[in-house]
Structures are given as C-alpha cells and as structure tokens.
Amino acid sequence: EGCGYLGSIKAAILIQRWYRCYMARLEMRRQYALSIFQSIEYAEEQAQLQLSSFFTFMLDHFTHLNETDTGKDKKKFNMKIPRTIEVPDSYHGPRLSFPLTVADTNSLLHAFKDQQHLHARYVLQLLHETKKLLKQMPNIIHLSTSYSKEITICGDLHGKLDDLLLIFYKNGLPSEENPYLFNGDFVDRGENSIEILIILFAFLLVYPNHLHLNRGNHEDHIMNLRYGFTKEVMKKYRSHSKKILNLLQDVYSWLPLATVIDSKVLIVHGGISDTTDLDFLNLFKRNKHMCLLHDGVNSGPLLEAQYLESNVRMPSVPSELTAKEWKQVVDILWSDPKNQNGCTPNKVRGGGCYFGPDVTARLLKRYNLKMLIRSHECKQEGYEISHDGQVITIFSASNYYEDGSNRGAYLKLNPDLIPRFVQYQVSKCTRKQTLHQRYIEWSALKSLREKLYSRRSELIAAFRQYDPNYTGRISATEWASAVESVLHLDLPWRTLRSRLVQLAPDGSVEYLSCFNDLEIEPVQPALVETLYRYRTDLEIIFNIIDKDHSGLISIEEFRQTWKLFNSHLKIDIDDESIDNLARSIDFNKDGSIDFNEFLEAFHVKEGTAW
C-alpha cells in the first residue's frame, strides 16, 4: 500500500469488500429477525384456533350469566336503530347526518387526525347503515375498469391509521374518479382499528360503487379478542362497547368474500385451494358465517365443569354452516402461496392451505382469469409477485412487526390490467438504517426469548435427554433439535444460537443460559411459567368477565375461570396453588383482583445484558 494511483485502487477495493461483507451480514440478520416475527405470529394464530371454542363458550356463557337479556333480546336490539343514545352537548367530535356525504367523511378524517373519537351513537348508526348496504351485495363482487382510469387496491391495514392517511395523501381520497378496493384485515394489532373501520364504512356509504371491501381473516370476533381490536373498542367505548361489538359481528358476516375485476383479476384476502369453487362461493348464504374460527365440523367431546354454583357444559358450539361452506371460506381467507407445486394444509396457521403454482394455474384457467391478487402476509417491500406473475401479494401496513420492519404498498390497476406498485413507509423517527435494523433484531430476539422462557420446563427436559450426566452442555445440533421439538417454530436455530444462549469455548451450548437474563418475580416457578405462557389468553378471558370495564374481577370468578381454563387445556395445576395465587394477588383483601396489577407481576424484566 502507499502512494499514488495503485494505492488508492487497492484502498477502494478493500473498503468495498468490507462494506459488502457488512451489508451481507446485516441482510442475514434482517431476514432472520423477520422470520422470527412471522413464525411467532403464525404459531399464535394456530394456538388461537385451538382455543376458539373455549372463548366462544366464555362469551356466550357470560352474556347469559351476568345480564338479563337472553339470546332473543340480543337479536331484537340489533334490529332497532339506536336513536335512544343521547349525544351530550359537551361532545366536540364529528356529528354525522345520514345519509352521509363528503362533508361527513371530511369531518371524520379531520377529527381522527386530531385523535378524536366518534361518539358511540354515530358508530352504531354507521354500522347499522353499513350492514343494510352490505346485505344487498353478492358474495363475489364484479367490477369493471371501463369507467375510471385506474383502481387502487390496498392490502392489510391492521389498525394503522397513519398508513391509511398516507395512502389517501399520496393517492387521493376515494371518489367516483378514484375508486379503491381494501382487501381485508382492517383491524387488530394497530391502535386505530375502529377509526379505520369508520372511515372505510363512511366512504362505502358515500360512494357505494367506488369503494369496495373484501373480508379478511381478522374480520372475526374471536380473532379480535386476541389481537387487540376488542380491547380497543372496550377501552374507547366502555359501556357501549358490547353493543358495538355485537353489531360489528353482523357487519363482518355481510362483508363480501371476493372481488373480480373485468372478469380477469380475482381478489381475495388469503388465497385459494385446489378445491376452491367460485360458483359455489357466490351462491351460498354468507351471513350464516358468524365466526370463521367456529369449526362446527369438529365436534369434540363435551366438557363438564363446575362454574359459579352451576354445572356447565362446554360444547363445541355448532355453526350453521356445512363442512363444505366452512372450508371454502376458510381457504380463501387463510391460505398462503408456496413455491412448490401441490396443495397442502396450512399447518402453521392452522387454517387454509399452502397452494402451489400449479393450483393457481388451474384455477385461473378454469375461470378464464389472468391473475390473483391477495394480501394476508407481511412482505418486506410491501408487495411480492409470485407464481410467475400470476399471484400478487399486497400488504399496506408498514412497520407491521416493528418500527422499520417493512414497507407498505398499494397497487394501481389500469384497464390493461397491468399493476403499478407504490411503496411507502410511515416513520416516526429518523434513526439511521443500521441502528433501525439493530432495534428490529433486538425486538425479534426479545420475543423469541420470551417464548423460550414460557416453555422452560419442557425445554430443560428436552435438553437433559442429550445430557444425562448433567454437565450443562450439549452440542449445537442437539440444542437446535431440542428447541425445535418443543417450540415448532421452524427457525434457523443454529444461526440464532449465539444470540440466544452462551457458548462454551469448544462451541458447545450451555443450555441453561438462555433463561438467565429474564427476571420474573417468583410466586411459584411452575405456576409462573404457565401463567406467563397463557397471559394473553388470561387477559382475553378477563376482559370478557370484567363487564363494567372496571379493571377488577372477583376472586371467586378468577378462581373458577382458571379452573375451567385448566380443564380445557388439561394443565396440571392443583386447586391449592390457584387459591394461594388468588389470595396473594388480592393485595387489599377486599375480594377483588385488579387484573392489570396481576399482569404486571408477570411482566418480563430483561437483564442488563441486552
């Protein structure tokens, strides 16, 4: 090295070499961070499906226990227009007047940008009118691009109002000249699901022929229980939340299932399967389908349990749908494309299929279609083209997993049916790219460590299989197999190992070290672990029981619910431990538990190592 021209070339090559290596390692970390988020998300969806009948039972049972209105009254209420709810003069939010006009949609957008809420009375009216309109629509909507120049198609929004506002800013508001289609999953996860629904439904009422909606797998009340929408509504609307959520269930069931543009482009939320029958889908009564996770076909054994002075039976609540109807709908709302040929059940999500390019080709040919547009999966760039251009995935919630994790996108379809993609990313901070990446990765690994912790006992048992002499160490390969056998997340464990656990100088894994950095206030370790694992579900149950949203439930209710939960999941915690726990949580000994305090006790505190 040294002087002159030759020196500078060598220096340049060196820097370029170094930089490319650095970027490659960054890319690798980005990929596995994203795959961690994704696999945890899908595994949770699967767990959700397993608990769906239990939650439905809880919902139905509690409606019966704590209120005097029976199922019949509930129906009657939904028919009435909610004129009886008074809007106080102190309310400064938007006041809607039906039929809606552009003035209303403008005032809604304005209000939501200012973080205001729409009063429950207007929400209910809006939902009511929306349901009336949706009822007139067929299961599969047929559109034509002949009038307008282009139609804009958006994917999952998941309660991210900033993304919707950004789309409207970049692409203009919906109107006769600017039609839109939103392909499902408007709610859950983000903080403004209800605001998004309000905006979309309001535009639907103003421009019924130019604003279109497809149902997504999250337009389902059981999904909403777990993924945050129910909680959002309960928090924002308190005593009116139950009415709103009930009416919303009806609205969901009337959302169209699919859209076809120019008889050439099929748009559904998830995908297809090898048995997808569009003619059948168009004909059956879609609103029978109150809840998609209600697997009426799966009638498991009846569970009997003691509950608050009565014997209750937990049936698998029968759905009114036939097996075929249920499968057809679940397939289009839950399926994902894959690269290999064939059609296999989507075990990761627990519903729908993985469909290959051959399945796509056959379906497109059968119905004389040109392509399939779908959403349902988060994509780094906001969109992805697969199956040789026949399948497009469009995803509109940027930063879905974490700030900076992905871009969002929408596509514009012109009369030639050639898609044009527009990408964007909402960002609240201007962190440099490298630091951003670090944060996303840290966040993904934190979720993963929590998952490891929640299965601690099983993992340790699996590790010990390879370590009969209790040396505390096993090989990397053994560690990877053990972890996968317990967690079933299908992640690149060997690659991740250095981030999750301590390694001995010879490369072997000190398997207990992955539990070291997390501190949890110990009550009873085994109980803690179980509670920790199920804390989301417990929270859901708690929200169901806590009718007046006071944050408190009685100890007796807690005890009984936990026992029910126990027997449904076949967990092995004895009654005495539960009683001790209940007593220890009731700090002021007044017979009621503040659930938020309870959850705080199980909040995972990271050690300073990270």
Place this chain on the structure above:
Amino acid sequence: VFDHECNKTVDVREIGTIIRSLGCCPSEGELHDMLAEVEEEEPTGYIRLEKFLPMMTKVLMERRYRPIPEDVLLRAFEVLDANKCGHLTKEELVKYMTEEGEPFTQEEMEEMLSAAVDPETNTVRYRDYITMMVVDEN
C-alpha cells in the same frame, strides 16, 4: 435462512450473502471464482447444498478471505484522504466507490452515504463511521 423451498438449494443470487455471513470477506472477483466452483454445468439459478458444503468447508478451514481488521480499514480510508484532514468529502467518497476498484451500484452507494455522511458537515468522518459500524456488528 435462505432455503425457501426447503429442498437444500438456494437462489444463486443469495450465495454472496451466505458466504459473507459465514464470516468470510471475499472481493467480488473472489466471490465469482467461488461461485464458478459450485454452479452446475448448466446453470439452473440454484446452488445445491451438497456442492456448496465441501467448497465452503475448505474455504473456512484454510481461513481464506478473512474479515478486514479495523485498523487496516482505517488505513485504507487514510490512503484515500489525500489531504490527511481526517475526513473525505461526499463527492470524493462517491468518486472512489463508484469509479475505482469493484464499483458500487447506485443503491449500494446511496446506502453507504446514508450512514456515513455527517449531515451537518456533509463530509465522511471515516474514523467515527468505522467505530459506529464496528459497534453495530457486535
């Protein structure tokens, strides 16, 4: 991480990323040579694990293409810093990276600039830049 079809193959375009994330730091030319060793006679666009593994094992055992130590990197920047003022201008960096050696693509250049350029002075204070990148790796 890259075997998307779960059939022990990866897309040939990802081989560079894979090799580099295993701790090797080859130049583009060296990468090209490695690729030639593992590609099929009739390039399919995919690389098979069974061909890749022996080649990669050998490379790792021979400790070829070792990563560049921090001080060597620093000296490389210093060579480019003709005036020895402790920084490069944005234009100088762009010129070297896109015209000399194994030139960057526009995308690579933009990405490097986004992290390397100090927005207040519009220069590349390379010592700080290197320190920041090295910390991030660990």
